[in-house]
Amino acid sequence: MKYIIAMIQPDRLEEVQELLKKSGINLMTVSEVLGRGRQGGVTEVYRGHKEAGNLLKKIKLEIAVNEAFVEPTIAAIMKGAQTGKIGDGKIFVLDLQECLRIRTGERGGDAIG
Numbered sequence: 215m216k217y218i219i220a221m222i223q224p225d226r227l228e229e230v231q232e233l234l235k236k237s238g239i240n241l242m243t244v245s246e247v248l249g250r251g252r253q254g255g256v257t258e259v260y261r262g263h264k265e266a267g268n269l270l271k272k273i274k275l276e277i278a279v280n281e282a283f284v285e286p287t288i289a290a291i292m293k294g295a296q297t298g299k300i301g302d303g304k305i306f307v308l309d310l311q312e313c314l315r316i317r318t319g320e321r322g323g324d325a326i327g
């Protein structure tokens with residue numbers, strides 16, 4: 215299992231969600247966050263809303279998936295979020311040790327989707 219964290223531009227969220235849905239990925243956590251990439255939030259100000267301290271508004275997606283869904287998830291995020299401009303975002307892929315559905319006590323792959 216992997217835990218995929220993606221930072222994307224807020225205006226790409228709808229498209230990314232649509233593509234994820236088409237790949238059968240529906241469970242996710244979405245947060246509005248502030249972030250800074252290597253430009254320090256300065257030169258990409260034209261794309262977003264400048265915030266205090268050179269932080270820019272981004273969307274953080276968190277998706278836990280079984281192995282079969284790792285590449286489809288990455289592909290959907292890449293397709294939906296890549297414009298080729300600075301600040302398009304990043305994807306982090308972490309090994310996921312365990313997942314439990316609290317209601318039923320299911321674990322691992324059974325609990326994830």
Ligand SMILES: Nc1ncnc2c1ncn2[C@@H]1O[C@H](COP(=O)(O)OP(=O)(O)OP(=O)(O)O)[C@@H](O)[C@H]1O
Pocket residue numbers: 221222248249250251252253270272299300301302303304
């Ligand atoms: N190394 C990192 N650690 C934690 N968060 C990061 C890291 N790099 C980027 N982020 C997060 O991802 C967001 C988007 O990053 P961004 O796309 O600007 O990356 P970048 O490395 O500056 O690439 P680019 O040159 O394409 O802009 C940042 O605002 C920040 O929230």
Ligand SMILES: [Mg+2]
Pocket residue numbers: 251252253254258300301302
């Ligand atoms: Mg950047």
